[in-house]
Amino acid sequence: MAGKRKTRWLWALWGVPTLLLLGFAALTMAYGGPRHLLLIGKTSDAHHQIELACNACHTRWFSGRAAIETACQSCHAEDLKASKDNHPAKKFSDPRNADRLTKLDATKCLTCHIEHRPEVTGTMAVTLPADFCGACHADIGKDRPSHTGLAFTSCSNAGCHNFHDNRALYEDFLEKHLDEPAVKTAPRVSLIDWRPEEGAPAKPAAAQISDAPASIATDAHVTADWLASGHARGGVNCSGCHQPPGARAGNAASWIAKPGLAQCATCHAAQARGFTQGKHGMRLADDMWTARRAPFGLVADRKLGPMQPELARLPMKPAAHGRALVCTTCHQAHDFNTRKAKVEACASCHDDRHSKAYFASSHYRQWRAELAGTAPPGSGVNCATCHMPRMLGRGEDGVERPLVNHNQNDNLRPNEKMARAVCMDCHGLGFTLDALADRPLIDRNFKGRPSVHVESIDWVRRRVRQRGEAP
Amino acid sequence: MRATRMMMTAGAMAALALTIGCSAKEEAPVKAGIDPQTFADSLFAVMSSDRAVYTQKVVNRLQNDEKVIKASEHFEDDKALPLPAQMFRFGAEMVAEKTDKFSYQLLSLWPINKQNAPETDVEKKGLEYIVANPGKNFYADEELGGKKYFTAVYADKAIAPACVTCHNGHKDTPRKDFKIGDTMGGVVIRVPVS
Numbered sequence: 001m002a003g004k005r006k007t008r009w010l011w012a013l014w015g016v017p018t019l020l021l022l023g024f025a026a027l028t029m030a031y032g033g034p035r036h037l038l039l040i041g042k043t044s045d046a047h048h049q050i051e052l053a054c055n056a057c058h059t060r061w062f063s064g065r066a067a068i069e070t071a072c073q074s075c076h077a078e079d080l081k082a083s084k085d086n087h088p089a090k091k092f093s094d095p096r097n098a099d100r101l102t103k104l105d106a107t108k109c110l111t112c113h114i115e116h117r118p119e120v121t122g123t124m125a126v127t128l129p130a131d132f133c134g135a136c137h138a139d140i141g142k143d144r145p146s147h148t149g150l151a152f153t154s155c156s157n158a159g160c161h162n163f164h165d166n167r168a169l170y171e172d173f174l175e176k177h178l179d180e181p182a183v184k185t186a187p188r189v190s191l192i193d194w195r196p197e198e199g200a201p202a203k204p205a206a207a208q209i210s211d212a213p214a215s216i217a218t219d220a221h222v223t224a225d226w227l228a229s230g231h232a233r234g235g236v237n238c239s240g241c242h243q244p245p246g247a248r249a250g251n252a253a254s255w256i257a258k259p260g261l262a263q264c265a266t267c268h269a270a271q272a273r274g275f276t277q278g279k280h281g282m283r284l285a286d287d288m289w290t291a292r293r294a295p296f297g298l299v300a301d302r303k304l305g306p307m308q309p310e311l312a313r314l315p316m317k318p319a320a321h322g323r324a325l326v327c328t329t330c331h332q333a334h335d336f337n338t339r340k341a342k343v344e345a346c347a348s349c350h351d352d353r354h355s356k357a358y359f360a361s362s363h364y365r366q367w368r369a370e371l372a373g374t375a376p377p378g379s380g381v382n383c384a385t386c387h388m389p390r391m392l393g394r395g396e397d398g399v400e401r402p403l404v405n406h407n408q409n410d411n412l413r414p415n416e417k418m419a420r421a422v423c424m425d426c427h428g429l430g431f432t433l434d435a436l437a438d439r440p441l442i443d444r445n446f447k448g449r450p451s452v453h454v455e456s457i458d459w460v461r462r463r464v465r466q467r468g469e470a471p
Numbered sequence: 472m473r474a475t476r477m478m479m480t481a482g483a484m485a486a487l488a489l490t491i492g493c494s495a496k497e498e499a500p501v502k503a504g505i506d507p508q509t510f511a512d513s514l515f516a517v518m519s520s521d522r523a524v525y526t527q528k529v530v531n532r533l534q535n536d537e538k539v540i541k542a543s544e545h546f547e548d549d550k551a552l553p554l555p556a557q558m559f560r561f562g563a564e565m566v567a568e569k570t571d572k573f574s575y576q577l578l579s580l581w582p583i584n585k586q587n588a589p590e591t592d593v594e595k596k597g598l599e600y601i602v603a604n605p606g607k608n609f610y611a612d613e614e615l616g617g618k619k620y621f622t623a624v625y626a627d628k629a630i631a632p633a634c635v636t637c638h639n640g641h642k643d644t645p646r647k648d649f650k651i652g653d654t655m656g657g658v659v660i661r662v663p664v665s
Contacts, residue, residue, distance in 0.1 A: 093571075094574050095615045095618065172545055
């Protein structure tokens with residue numbers, strides 16, 4: 001009898017804490033709490049910033065991988081489409097690929113990218129062994145004798161192929177750009193001479209007198225900064241940023257003291273969207289919740305909040321710690337000096353080798369010359385030239401114009417994505433691919449010549465010669 | 472006695488109702504359907520017509536006859552027209568995103584893009600059959616990934632100079648002697664069958 005009672009106590013002693021723990025874990029996952037305790041493994045560099053917003057990827061309970069796949073698509077589909085993805089799911093949904101899919105299901109993101117698995121996570125957050133191309137392309141030697149005997153681990157790490165984005169790597173593109181010089185004759189960023197189409201809406205008249213409510217104290221320095229800004233030149237008055245859309249300019253009650261991303265997005269929607277897709281602003285994207293309102297007010301809604309340099313995995317300057325990354329962090333309020341935003345803002349936080357080496361690079365020397373007026377506009381290279389390039393796009397008004405791509409991830413990984421959008425404005429393709437494949441050279445911010453050579457361009461040249469065509 | 476009679480009556484009514492129900496089910500009109508071959512033939516009629524219109528009225532006219540614009544595999548980079556084969560594939564991929572009731576591809580025994588070479592036995596047999604038997608289609612059943620399909624293969628012929636010049640002159644072509652009217656490949660349509 002005593003033994004039976006003892007067993008019952010032991011069961012209770014194990015069962016009650018277990019149930020409490022399970023309940024606590026479920027509540028934490030559903031509503032919020034110390035979620036970091038529940039992380040099943042280190043999150044990849046791509047997602048670590050948002051790892052506590054579990055619902056960003058795990059959108060529905062008990063929906064398994066399908067829900068996660070949908071979440072992948074909701075953030076990455078647009079980019080994949082723009083990159084002319086060579087392996088889109090639609091290519092493999094055909095029944096004739098059934099055998100291939102049993103080896104490697106290329107219709108699912110999670111086949112190659114599994115989160116929280118640091119022990120198997122490689123470059124580009126790929127969690128498959130590096131020779132995965134061999135699953136479908138084992139007989140590549142039949143079509144391309146030059147590829148016979150090559151290790152499948154070398155497909156993507158030799159600067160020749162990417163799984164998704166090969167816009168700068170496909171054979172005909174290499175052929176078109178064979179034998180280009182390392183530096184082109186008149187190196188300048190391509191859109192520097194862009195002019196609006198005829199019939200484009202005329203610029204509004206410049207604003208000259210502040211329309212802030214009389215009760216809002218306006219510093220003379222603030223007014224001077226604003227008057228010298230592009231905003232004032234473009235007719236954007238105080239109310240443009242400090243009042244919600246539709247509010248009367250002089251209404252002190254609706255005055256927004258510190259306009260945020262939402263206010264900027266009313267005019268700069270494309271830039272705001274890019275910002276929230278990149279490392280600087282992804283924590284401010286929609287639905288990034290660390291806590292959701294629970295019954296009885298146990299937990300209140302809480303968002304991730306802006307990125308702070310100390311949360312980054314790249315080295316950041318200690319002085320920048322605690323800084324919240326919003327639009328005005330780089331652009332400053334009122335003067336919106338885009339020159340500062342192109343170098344100084346970046347250098348005030350970033351402390352890695354590549355960033356520090358910029359100030360000893362020829363790119364920086366050219367930027368200084370451009371600023372000094374001794375070199376033509378567009379010949380200098382600043383941080384934004386490469387990492388936030390100006391690209392032709394259409395804003396909310398449907399008018400085509402160069403827009404700064406505020407998603408600095410967009411052309412960063414794999415870095416060949418930068419070749420067409422940026423590097424080839426000034427450099428030949430061969431030199432570009434070699435430079436992008438040279439990690440120490442990247443660390444020196446491209447000071448010196450590439451010590452790595454990507455051979456694919458030679459192979460293309462050989463094929464051209466075999467066809468009996470020049471060169 | 473009265474209760475027994477009531478139960479018997481209820482039982483008889485239930486049996487009658489069941490019988491009526493069953494016979495009603497049996498006599499329900501059979502849902503009109505379309506057999507897989509007619510379905511595939513009809514799809515091919517649409518596909519081949521659209522393909523011919525694009526090849527003749529757009530690509531061949533603008534590129535070969537009027538020399539207004541070229542067609543290129545890299546049509547976005549080259550600011551050119553998509554090739555007829557690409558146009559066909561883009562449609563097939565878009566269809567695949569909308570339905571799994573059928574799928575189709577343009578394959579060839581002499582593909583420029585090696586991904587368009589026959590993979591399955593039915594594809595190989597079908598392509599060889601339509602080349603050897605001009606004017607005839609090939610039909611077969613096949614099982615892929617544990618699912619059964621009715622598969623039809625139709626000849627895709629060179630109908631304009633643009634088809635021949637492009638295929639014969641392409642650096643990756645395995646065959647350079649196509650003439651107008653030749654079967655250059657085949658359209659494979661698959662319809663899943665239970």
